[in-house]
Amino acid sequence: MTTRHAAVPNLGPALRLLSLGAGVQSTTVLLLACEGTIPRFDAALFADTGWEPRAVYANLERLRVHAEKAGIPVRTVSAGNIRADALDPKHRFVSMPLHTLNPDGTRGLARRQCTGEYKIIPLKKAARELLGYPHPRRVPRGVYAEQAIGISTDEIGRARDSGVRFLRNVFPLLDLGFDRARCLEYLEERGFGETVKSACVGCPFHGNAGWRWVRDNDPQGWAEAVEFDRAIRHGYPHATTQGQQLRGQYFLHRSCQPLDQVDLDTPAKPSTKKHLRLITTDSATGVEEDGDPDGCSPWSCRSGEPVTVTEHGHRERAA
Template sequence: MSSLQQSGPALRLLSLGAGVQSTVVLLLACDGLIPSFDHALFADTRWEPRAVYANLARWAEHAERKGIPVRTVSAGDIRADALDPRHRFVSMPLHVRNPDGSKGLARRQCTSEYKVRPLKMAAWQLLGYPHPHRVPRGLFAEQAIGISTDEFTRAKDADVAYLRNVFPLLELGWDRARCLEYLSERGFGETVKSACVGCPFHGNAGWRWIRDNDPDGWAEAVEFDRVIRNGYPHATDQGQPLRGQYFLHRSCKPLDEVDLEPRAASRRHLHLVGADAEDADPDGCSPWSCRSGAAVSGEAAA
């Protein structure tokens, strides 16, 4: 076995989703409570809430002072691409009302396309072997991922040899509540959940937060929801209309017509825990722990 194969990681990377847990991992490294990182990589779909970008700029400045460069990578603008009839069709997990009245969920390709792929390409490049060059056997980057103990089942190994995933929060035994406490202690208590503005996995709490705190984002989501009602422009422009009607909200109603108010007396913020089933986001879009999702009958081209 070569010395290269026997060596440790060539780089230590953080997959920075810019949400609660990954931000905690970044701050832990800045505070010297876990080993530092050579780079923190943020995969930008270019449709995050404005608050996420504002927080990201603040964290990046803080991390830079601690010697951790934060780098943004992107595969494009997910909203603009989805609405562009000239752009290749990439499916989002839209909610579907099928012609027979049943409901389903479209295939989920957006996480792989707009998050996983640019992060892999960046790691490939940082290791010194930009695509299409092969990374030599035994050379790898260690990649930290912010998964807390309450979601440990989402922790997965990387699917490529040049990345090895580690989970600092699991090693520390921290759950999401402890992460929120730590953010507050460090002066980052306003951190919100990271997810595309128009993510169909938002529960009512998420949609309500966007409506009340990001009016421009809300207007974009309402318009997006209207435009994709009969499928993506690229598919329909190519003479392949999708069966059924498509919606951002799980009720399969137009977004601006849905009653988003909480049933309980208390209102909840986007990042708070304990929402009921209707409010909750059932599955996030962490690049390394999402389910691709199977196609529903209404997704196939007519």
Template sequence: MSAPAHRYLSLGAGVQSSCLLLLAVRGEIPTFDAAVFADTGWEPTAVYAHLRRLERLAATAGIPVVRVSAGNIRADALDPAHRFASMPLFTLGPGGERGMARRQCTSEYKIRPIKVEVRRRLGYPHPTRVPAGVVAEMAIGISVDEIGRARDADVAYMRNVFPLLDLGWRRGDCLAYLTEHSLSDTPRSACVGCPYRTDTEWARLRQDDPAGWDDAVAFDAAIRHGSARANAAGHPLRGQFFLHRQRIPLDEVTLRPRQQEQPDAPGCGPWTCPHPESPPETAHGAAGAAQSEVRD
């Protein structure tokens, strides 16, 4: 099988994808026609600062870093006129039922805009059909310790490849490589109000980014009774939404950060969004109501 004529990097700006970009810049893996960053509009300040650094670094090797977006996920969630792309919020039903809303945010705010950009670069924007045989290679930063997340693309015009798996690298190898090249402070990429944050990460956000913490607290309160669109239509949530798994207001949570954060906790890249740190809970009660909101 011949190599695709187009080769892109899915750049989440976390550890693994940053490592892949650096490897390409230094000529240690084949280069990319572009590195595509799907911007939800709600990344922490540190991630945007790191992304600007990556843009400068990539430019030295002629690799453009392209930012694509489907909108600002925070603003959209609170806009009564905007469809609500469900986040994996923790739910508490009227009878105390505990669950989680289903996750649509990764698909809508990360994967979909990347596909739009790939189609555009191939010369076949939606709804134009991409001819058989026209394929773009999409490099994804999944390391050996996350091999279970490696999946084939769900469209014929993209072929997912995993250079870190080919190298046999784990996340620790990526961290060591970034450290060797003065990028040891590469942050974990995830939205400010991502419910998958651990207590350690919430505590770090509160300490290092007070404005980000206040923003998350305000969003947590605003989303309590469901999406703005459903509420405006007279369909409030049968229960409550929360950002924290304790299912109490974020600013009332007693955070219990671990002395040593689990070293292999992944960021929320387009194809590597993590699952909750504890076993999944039943998606009944308020979660069922949450799901009904996102079918408009």
């Protein structure tokens, strides 16, 4: 790995990295760097949860080949397979934001730890290693990597710092004035018009349009989601084997109905919430459908509690 300069304090970033989700915005950022519109990255890091849509993995491999021609290596980092880990009674419990139906009929949302565990921790660990200071070595004050995050102007409220000194987030799309529509236009012009949203297949934040896309475009992923939804109805296996008292039932769909019984073909009523939508318009009906756009993009989590990770890239507390 060639750095921009030796990791010397106060000389600017030692590395330029891209947090690559292989979705619309981060793909745009990578292509901009390949073209020289923005400075080249020393590496693009894809944090793999092990349960992305197959279309995302296909796009990732295409980007890997494309970026290599521009001298930008695309590297995959991972903390494991989120679906397999959640269903493994022996694996340490990590909470996904499942929808809960309580015994009294009220609904809620489980804690969200998955972003920190499967995205932020492996990205920070990789950054430390590339800087030359793997845990437990301390990164000297003033030595840092600059990390580009694919957040567009219509998502400006999601732009956040990394929370550690050795990694400083920057937002090229904000600097260029790119919104999501401009990103889609840009990708279409360059033959990447089929790029899809990057989010776990079984993400509980999907709206009806998101779930319908999985069902209609990723049959294997849909089957896995239905099986997973059924398996976690009464809690995660690890939690139940540890004797933790679990109340109510757990669901992937916000209606708190079994995923394979939800009517996904009737467009949901437009949300009155002032936020962006995961998939804004149903391609068949043209009707906007509610869906949380945040997905599991690192450093843009709106779970209600902050994702807190130590400087060494290890989980400090549940979030």
